[in-house]
């Protein structure tokens with residue numbers, strides 16, 4: 001679905017490359033999470049996935065990003081924004097309409113999708129984010145988690161093939177975080193959506209992802225299943241990445257010879273002690 005080949009990027013205003021030779025393939029239906037220290041280039045990488053870099057934000061760009069076989073150099077951002085939905089940190093900045101319904105209709109209306117189909121898409125998107133009862137609500141009246149779910153639903157009405165989410169829960173309270181992660185899980189499991197998630201909290205990543213990609217200084221330094229990655233506790237701590245608490249605890253116990261495995265989830269941890 002996404003193929004990134006030897007990707008280098010430098011913002012004009014910066015001295016050093018922010019992306020320093022990224023190679024990464026993401027399969028259709030895969031849930032890939034990206035982690036790494038602040039400033040390592042995660043958000044910049046996201047912006048290359050719908051062509052904003054290099055089309056709108058220019059700089060020194062080399063290598064290629066292919067979305068469904070088409071290079072982002074070849075077509076306009078509007079072409080890729082149909083395929084790749086992008087959700088950012090701050091839900092406020094992504095909502096502008098007077099009602100939830102208008103918000104969700106905006107994208108497909110711009111693509112001249114017939115009214116009946118827009119209706120269907122809106123109902124489908126609202127059911128996925130579990131907000132059917134907020135259709136006529138003013139988005140400004142919603143909670144942070146609800147706003148972010150509406151931003152996701154608005155993106156879904158464009159029928160994207162990939163959703164890229166850059167720290168979508170960092171401004172949400174614990175309930176809001178949980179609501180958004182549940183939506184991502186359903187989108188992955190039930191709708192087979194391809195998901196790229198940048199996220200600092202590693203617990204949900206361990207639970208939801210098929211694959212975790214660790215970046216440092218514009219490079220991919222480690223990747224694999226959540227187990228493969230989160231077992232490398234010392235490497236991750238060196239990078240300032242906090243593994244799930246249960247993984248750290250069981251890592252220490254394993255080092256001490258008390259348990260034989262590192263757990264990824266509380267449930268796995270519990271089983272180690274039975």
Ligand SMILES: Nc1ncnc2c1ncn2[C@@H]1O[C@H](COP(=O)(O)OP(=O)(O)OP(=O)(O)O)[C@@H](O)[C@H]1O
Nearest residue numbers: 011013014018036037038039040041042043044045
């Ligand atoms: N629009 C821009 N113009 C110039 N430099 C930028 C721009 N955006 C980001 N940078 C710089 O590029 C580097 C990587 O930034 P980026 O936002 O991609 O990192 P990140 O991994 O997303 O960090 P964080 O975890 O803090 O969100 C940083 O040094 C940053 O200052």
Ligand SMILES: [Mg+2]
Nearest residue numbers: 042043044166
């Ligand atoms: Mg960022």
